[in-house]
Amino acid sequence: MSCSACTLHTPNGDRIRKARHRKITHEQLHLRAGMSRDVLHKFEAGSHDPPLYALPRIARVLDVPITDLVG
Template identity: 65%
Template sequence: MHQTDDDEWLTERSRVIGDRIRTERNRLGYTQERLFLGAGISRDVLQRIEAGGHNPTLHTLLRIARVLDVPLADLVR
């Protein structure tokens, strides 16, 4: 496997995680504001995570999962 293949896989996984976060947020009827404020992150960071264009830390993902009241595994599986 080439590094490029790895990068493409990581990019796709980031998009999937962002989609799961957005889907769960919408299912709960939460605005982005409610989620980013509850998680203690910036609007910009949340927007980039949901778009799959940000590499969030484990702490950030744990905070988001807590606000959404879902296990972290549900977001990153």
């Protein structure tokens, strides 16, 4: 599998951030999704990929399909 194929299924911090900016604050997302501010910031900054269990939480709080959060 090539690297470009891997990125098709990797959560994209920009996508999470853009979806959040349309709906709620960083503070609201971290509280509603049950994760720390620092961890959420790392996801949005792209320095860490969210674990699989976090994606449904983020998508549910943002009211978007998980597919909107991955590239």
